[in-house]
Amino acid sequence: MIETDREAWRRRLAAEEQRLNLSQGLKFVYGPWSTLDTGHVAFLSLKPGTAPPGADLRAVSDERGNSYEVERTTTGSPITGQFLALTELLGVRPREVLTGVVTPFRAVAWGNLTVRQKDGALALGREFWAGPLARPDLRLIVAVSQEAADLIITLTGATAESEISAGWGHLCLRRYRTCDGRAIVHLPHLSRFRLLSRAASRDALALAFGEAAAEAPPAVPSTGTSPRLDLISALDSADALASLPLEARRVFDTLFGSPDYAVGVLTQQVVVHFRGQKVGGLNRRLMEWYVSKLFVAAHGGPAPLERRGFQVRDVAKGHRYWARKGAGSASAFVAAVEEMSGVKL
Incomplete structure (x- = not known):
């Protein structure tokens, strides 16, 4: 979406x-207009909240950077801290996330709007987001609120994949998948339900985002970011490498030297991508190598894995992968991936 579109909007x-x-x-956009074309992860909530003092009240996008990051010290909105905690969990920088709202008009509360105002705002949202949400390189979309999820699912045609208890009463986190394999995670509104600050919800978030987050290519670290964010964004840290067994370190050393592969580190996983598609990786907590069901489906089925001792895991509705642990599992992972991809390491 070019700059002239911004002025027209x-x-x-x-x-x-x-x-x-x-x-x-x-x-509409809580970051630079350019993120409509470049972000690999999207975060869409319902509507703009109360603006901090001095903010431009009628800016279609925020050319200063990601609004949540820029305004973190001036806003009183609780969703700011939740968004920043989520980007750290996902291993992406706030300014790289396509961030916005599905309805563009500020209001103290959604319930204060009339039916006509709500319908008009949602119609604009469907028109505005249809193009950006159709991008095949947008691998993960986070929907915050029921209205945001409904709009995103309508535009993408995604189907339900799993439902996970949030560890907070009857609240659930829901995962969806588009026909081209892109992941959508539906969260309750984080201004009210601050899941990222709640210890009882950590397991649910890890399950909801464990595979979905890794669908996005790992961020490339640069100076100026926090050490922890760099650590979970890419395996460029000597400390991170040193914490892995020798066999695993050798695998990742080899992957670093290949132009076809990318490696990133999430909170519990070392994630491998092949030409932009998630392969799988290593669960550092379990020391278990795994391969994503999407990679398996796209590369001829599970036979190369099963011949090498990988077993299918069904841990939740729609959440399936193949895994192996123990001696020789790292080399088995490499051999299986080489056979499935047709590219030697």
Whole structure:
């Protein structure tokens, strides 16, 4: 979406705000306009909240950087801390996430809007996000609120994959998958339900994002980011390498030298991608090598894995992978992936 589109949308939203008798401001993208074309992870909530002092109330996008990161010291919105904690969990930098809202008009509460105002705002959201959400390189979409999830599922045609208890009463986290393999995770609204700050919800979040987060290519670290964020973004740290067994270190050393592979580290997993598609990797907590069901489906089925002692795991509805642990599992992982991909390491 080129810069002229940004100006056209600014004029369009200003006119729609007036037509719908709204006056508190507008915003669609919580980051630079360019992230509509570049972000591999998207985070979409329902609507803009109350702006911090001095903020531009009618900016379609935020060219300063990611709004949650830029305004972290000036805003009182609880979703800010939750978003930043989520980006750390996923191993991506806030400025690299396509961040926004599915309805562009500010309001104190969604329930305060009339049916006409809600319908008008949602119609604009469907039109605006149809293009960006269709990008095949957008591997993970996080939907925050039921309205955001409904709009995203409608636009992407995703189907339900699994439902996971959030560890908070009857709340659930829901996973969906598009026909081209992109992951969608539906969270309750994080302003009210601060799951990222709740110890009882950590296992649910790990399960919801354990595979989905790894669908996004790992971030490339640079100076100026926190040491922990760099550690879970890429295996470039001597400390991270030293914590792995020798057999595993040799595998990742080999992968680093291949132009076809990328490696990234999440909180519990070392994740391997082959030409942009997730392969699987190493669960560091269990010391278990695993291969994603999507890679298996795209590369001829599980026979190369099963011949080498990998066993299928079904840990939740729709959450399937092949895994092996113990002596020789690292070399078995490499041999199976070489056979399935047709590319020697």
